[in-house]
Amino acid sequence: MTILDKIIERKNEEIASAKSRISLDQLKDTQSFGRSTYSLKESIKNKSGIIAEFKRQSPSKGIINNSVEPLEVVSAYENFGASGISILTDNDFFGGNFNDILSVRNDIKIPILRKDFMIDEYQFYEAKSIGADVILLIASCLSPAQVEEFTALAHELKMEVLLEIHTEDELKHFNSKIDLVGINNRNLKDFKVDLQHSVQLKNQLPKEVLSVAESGIYSLEDFKFLKEKGFDGFLMGEYFMKNTNPASAFEEFASQI
Numbered sequence: 302m303t304i305l306d307k308i309i310e311r312k313n314e315e316i317a318s319a320k321s322r323i324s325l326d327q328l329k330d331t332q333s334f335g336r337s338t339y340s341l342k343e344s345i346k347n348k349s350g351i352i353a354e355f356k357r358q359s360p361s362k363g364i365i366n367n368s369v370e371p372l373e374v375v376s377a378y379e380n381f382g383a384s385g386i387s388i389l390t391d392n393d394f395f396g397g398n399f400n401d402i403l404s405v406r407n408d409i410k411i412p413i414l415r416k417d418f419m420i421d422e423y424q425f426y427e428a429k430s431i432g433a434d435v436i437l438l439i440a441s442c443l444s445p446a447q448v449e450e451f452t453a454l455a456h457e458l459k460m461e462v463l464l465e466i467h468t469e470d471e472l473k474h475f476n477s478k479i480d481l482v483g484i485n486n487r488n489l490k491d492f493k494v495d496l497q498h499s500v501q502l503k504n505q506l507p508k509e510v511l512s513v514a515e516s517g518i519y520s521l522e523d524f525k526f527l528k529e530k531g532f533d534g535f536l537m538g539e540y541f542m543k544n545t546n547p548a549s550a551f552e553e554f555a556s557q558i
């Protein structure tokens with residue numbers, strides 16, 4: 302059983318228990334009041350392209366940073382030019398929770414990506430109710446038909462979709478309704494990072510599609526390499542979060558690009 306299988310198994314239990322507390326019908330009545338929606342497609346074109354991730358821990362790295370508050374970190378990311386914010390809401394494996402989005406959404410005026418393992422329509426209503434603008438769909442957890450169905454649902458709820466792929470085979474999950482395609486430089490099965498592989502995969506996507514390089518961007522050189530190869534967005538978590546002060550790490554990085 303891979304780590305991804307374990308995460309999905311646990312996610313199914315988590316969703317079942319959430320449904321027993323709040324039914325889908327009840328959830329549908331919950332509005333994300335007081336927050337306008339922001340487009341990542343727009344913001345990626347107009348700013349640095351960096352989607353900075355608030356990430357406390359991960360299965361591959363263990364604890365990354367357990368002593369910073371989401372608002373102090375993500376508002377600095379916004380101020381220093383991030384195109385968007387990614388916030389992990391998976392608790393068991395990544396140490397995140399809904400409150401990490403709830404506690405920042407009224408102060409953040411750039412798109413917020415709810416980063417989780419989306420496998421059930423229930424989670425899309427949850428995402429909307431906590432104030433997310435963008436949803437991640439991971440191809441390796443879904444069928445192409447589910448990707449289509451969930452994309453339509455996200456759009457109905459006025460959220461954009463970032464489809465994450467990692468293999469050539471997963472290119473078949475792409476459809477023209479998808480807003481952005483993320484290519485994960487990290488293989489979720491063995492955690493290996495390969496930037497060249499991502500570039501090769503990107504070149505097989507239609508030219509006009511907005512592309513995001515995800516994970517394992519650990520230096521200015523990595524960033525510049527991927528930018529040169531035509532990526533529009535850059536999803537970066539650990540590089541900033543591993544510092545005692547992620548905000549100043551972001552500021553320094555942003556001043557060099």
Ligand SMILES: O=P(O)(O)OC[C@@H](O)[C@@H](O)c1c[nH]c2ccccc12
Pocket residue numbers: 354356416417439465485515516517518536537538539540
């Ligand atoms: O911390 P990194 O290596 O910069 O990676 C960020 C982000 O890409 C990574 O957290 C991620 C990419 N796809 C995911 C899917 C689920 C959970 C996490 C992820």
